[in-house]
Amino acid sequence: MKYDVIIAGAGPVGLFLACELALARCAVLVLEKAADPVSPFKQFPFGIRGLSAPTLEALDRRDLLNALDTPQRRAHPFSKEAQAQAPRQAGHFAGIGFNADRIDSTQWPYRLPTSTPTSLMSEMAALEAVLTDRAAQLGVDIKRGQAVTAISQSEDAVTVFTDSAAFGGRWLVGCDGARSAVRKAGRFTFAGTEPSFTGYSIKADLADPSVLAPGRNLTSNGMYFQSQPGFLVMQQFDGGAAHDTGLCTLEHVQAVLRRVSNSNATIAALHTASTWTDRARQATEYRDGRILLAGDAAHIHAPLGGQGLNLGLGDAMNLGWKLAATVHGTAAPGLLDSYQRERHPIGMRVLDWSRAQAVLMTPTPEANALRAIVSDLMQTVDGATYIAGRVWGIGTRLDLGDGHPLDGHSVPNFALDTGATVGELLRDGRALLLDFGGLRSGDALVRGYRGQIRYLAARAHDQLGLGALLIRPDGIVAWACDAGVDTGTLAHVVARYWLPER
Numbered sequence: 001m002k003y004d005v006i007i008a009g010a011g012p013v014g015l016f017l018a019c020e021l022a023l024a025r026c027a028v029l030v031l032e033k034a035a036d037p038v039s040p041f042k043q044f045p046f047g048i049r050g051l052s053a054p055t056l057e058a059l060d061r062r063d064l065l066n067a068l069d070t071p072q073r074r075a076h077p078f079s080k081e082a083q084a085q086a087p088r089q090a091g092h093f094a095g096i097g098f099n100a101d102r103i104d105s106t107q108w109p110y111r112l113p114t115s116t117p118t119s120l121m122s123e124m125a126a127l128e129a130v131l132t133d134r135a136a137q138l139g140v141d142i143k144r145g146q147a148v149t150a151i152s153q154s155e156d157a158v159t160v161f162t163d164s165a166a167f168g169g170r171w172l173v174g175c176d177g178a179r180s181a182v183r184k185a186g187r188f189t190f191a192g193t194e195p196s197f198t199g200y201s202i203k204a205d206l207a208d209p210s211v212l213a214p215g216r217n218l219t220s221n222g223m224y225f226q227s228q229p230g231f232l233v234m235q236q237f238d239g240g241a242a243h244d245t246g247l248c249t250l251e252h253v254q255a256v257l258r259r260v261s262n263s264n265a266t267i268a269a270l271h272t273a274s275t276w277t278d279r280a281r282q283a284t285e286y287r288d289g290r291i292l293l294a295g296d297a298a299h300i301h302a303p304l305g306g307q308g309l310n311l312g313l314g315d316a317m318n319l320g321w322k323l324a325a326t327v328h329g330t331a332a333p334g335l336l337d338s339y340q341r342e343r344h345p346i347g348m349r350v351l352d353w354s355r356a357q358a359v360l361m362t363p364t365p366e367a368n369a370l371r372a373i374v375s376d377l378m379q380t381v382d383g384a385t386y387i388a389g390r391v392w393g394i395g396t397r398l399d400l401g402d403g404h405p406l407d408g409h410s411v412p413n414f415a416l417d418t419g420a421t422v423g424e425l426l427r428d429g430r431a432l433l434l435d436f437g438g439l440r441s442g443d444a445l446v447r448g449y450r451g452q453i454r455y456l457a458a459r460a461h462d463q464l465g466l467g468a469l470l471i472r473p474d475g476i477v478a479w480a481c482d483a484g485v486d487t488g489t490l491a492h493v494v495a496r497y498w499l500p501e502r
């Protein structure tokens with residue numbers, strides 16, 4: 001069979017997954033519906049995406065972060081006066097800003113001075129370009145203008161059909177976005193909640209731009225956010241909730257703008273418009289036999305607070321090495337199913353985060369009362385730190401059972417006496433047994449797993465009191481022990497992930 005894995009969709013999640021699999025020496029085909037990757041919705045300002053801590057760590061762990069243009073902040077697009085008035089917001093929850101000065105980062109003990117930033121911005125187009133380049137370097141076959149229309153699977157293979165061809169592989173991953181053809185063709189249930197509002201992203205010439213305020217504005221009828229003059233995002237709560245290109249006429253969009261801004265704003269010309277909603281749904285299972293889902297194909301929710309891309313890239317980082325080990329026959333039984341076990345609860349949490357925001361943004365007296373309380377709490381140090389931690393994904397932890405408190409966390413980016421950081425050591429996509437002197441016979445412990453696990457005895461500037469750690473290829477700590485307390489459980493943990501080499 002020519003391909004180990006076929007991926008539907010060359011969005012950021014499909015491309016990143018393709019890179020992960022190809023890094024682990026899998027033969028990968030990506031089928032992409034669009035003939036041309038260029039779209040105004042992937043470019044500044046609509047295409048701007050906030051990348052959170054787990055994404056930045058993942059990109060660093062594959063040496064992709066340096067290639068990406070990720071400004072800390074964009075230049076303020078409005079006047080100097082507007083810039084001076086802009087609060088020093090680090091992010092928002094339901095449109096309520098949290099202040100960088102209020103965040104107490106000592107509450108995040110596993111972040112070190114060498115950690116990658118907590119959040120940066122990137123253009124979707126730039127991210128996709130960097131991932132496409134890397135995929136090409138790794139030998140991924142990307143075919144554009146090939147929409148997946150049907151699929152079939154047997155016990156040991158999949159066949160993927162487009163209008164013009166059929167492709168055979170061992171596994172199929174649907175990364176084909178919110179309206180995933182793979183999800184619809186497979187035996188998946190997409191369960192969740194219906195939307196409460198319609199969102200609009202538009203680029204327009206306004207007859208009198210001064211009628212609308214810059215930035216995010218909550219009104220008694222909804223919300224509008226003017227990121228650049230004429231680039232508007234709107235939420236309308238009282239016009240029904242729908243995702244429909246028929247709603248994108250100048251007349252309709254202007255009526256919505258006037259309603260949500262409580263103004264007489266006039267659109268002189270409408271250049272681009274699209275709609276979105278807060279529909280929140282998640283596949284109940286991420287796997288149906290040889291077919292898996294990742295990214296928006298597996299879960300959708302409102303883009304409030306910018307979580308969807310980060311969630312999807314986290315799926316890809318979690319799935320890639322497990323699927324590759326399954327392809328190569330080195331995965332322990334059940335490893336592939338741990339993808340669902342580990343990622344589904346994280347997806348559920350993000351959906352709830354978006355639902356909570358939609359409720360708080362609804363222009364009703366009840367929601368306004370709740371908003372005032374949440375807003376007060378967010379001005380406190382603990383409140384701002386909690387919200388920032390959730391928005392930036394800092395506290396994210398997989399449930400790997402009762403072990404060391406670090407188990408299931410993203411590994412701190414230790415700076416080692418060898419001159420490397422842990423992030424740099426993970427770039428070959430192998431697991432790492434990092435011995436700070438806490439193991440009795442560390443090298444011998446992973447003998448028989450050399451293709452999967454690299455052993456390194458080293459010292460770090462700040463070892464956080466640890467004796468040793470086993471770090472998975474995705475940068476998650478699988479096992480850790482404190483200095484002088486080797487619990488002797490490492491061999492069992494290794495056997496949970498990999499089969500010994502023959």
Ligand SMILES: Cc1cc2nc3c(=O)[nH]c(=O)nc-3n(C[C@H](O)[C@H](O)[C@H](O)COP(=O)(O)OP(=O)(O)OC[C@H]3O[C@@H](n4cnc5c(N)ncnc54)[C@H](O)[C@@H]3O)c2cc1C
Nearest residue numbers: 009011013033050148176177295296303306307308309310
């Ligand atoms: C206005 C807005 C702002 C957002 N802001 C943020 C943010 O700041 N941070 C954040 O994390 N997320 C944000 N998101 C969400 C984020 O953009 C998505 O979650 C992310 O793009 C999902 O990536 P994906 O690769 O799973 O899907 P997509 O990006 O949708 O890519 C899917 C790909 O599959 C292709 N495809 C579709 N059907 C087929 C088929 N049948 N066969 C083959 N290919 C197919 C598509 O052409 C596309 O290239 C935002 C979303 C919106 C709408």
